[in-house]
Amino acid sequence: MLLDPYIKVKPGVVLFGVHPIMITSAITVAGIYKKYMYECWITGGREGSHSARSLHYKGFALDWRKWTVPIKHRRSFVEEVQIALNRGLLNAAQNADTPLYINKEFQMIIEKTHFHLELDDKK
Numbered sequence: 370m371l372l373d374p375y376i377k378v379k380p381g382v383v384l385f386g387v388h389p390i391m392i393t394s395a396i397t398v399a400g401i402y403k404k405y406m407y408e409c410w411i412t413g414g415r416e417g418s419h420s421a422r423s424l425h426y427k428g429f430a431l432d433w434r435k436w437t438v439p440i441k442h443r444r445s446f447v448e449e450v451q452i453a454l455n456r457g458l459l460n461a462a463q464n465a466d467t468p469l470y471i472n473k474e475f476q477m478i479i480e481k482t483h484f485h486l487e488l489d490d491k492k
């Protein structure tokens with residue numbers, strides 16, 4: 370399989386055209402779901418049901434299942450994901466000759482129905 374076999378993809382989710390860095394990040398995200406034995410699902414990709422200016426359409430956002438993570442763990446779970454991904458990003462920026470990673474950061478936002486993960490400009 371393309372991704373870590375631990376990752377399940379909700380039917381209808383379009384991954385084609387999602388930027389490779391998001392796919393790479395998915396492996397890290399899945400590792401954290403797996404560490405706590407939470408089921409891991411990608412629930413949103415490039416398909417259309419996001420706000421007009423959403424990074425989903427540019428391939429720089431993925432949605433993740435929220436309800437498999439217990440409520441009391443969600444905030445620290447999201448922080449753990451962000452720390453792991455941004456550490457990876459920093460490492461890549463130092464070791465790869467690509468401007469893509471400069472001044473960017475991963476943000477995972479707790480939305481009403483899911484976790485929204487995006488790679489965005491550093492604020």
Ligand SMILES: [Zn+2]
Nearest residue numbers: 430431432485
């Ligand atoms: Zn989203």
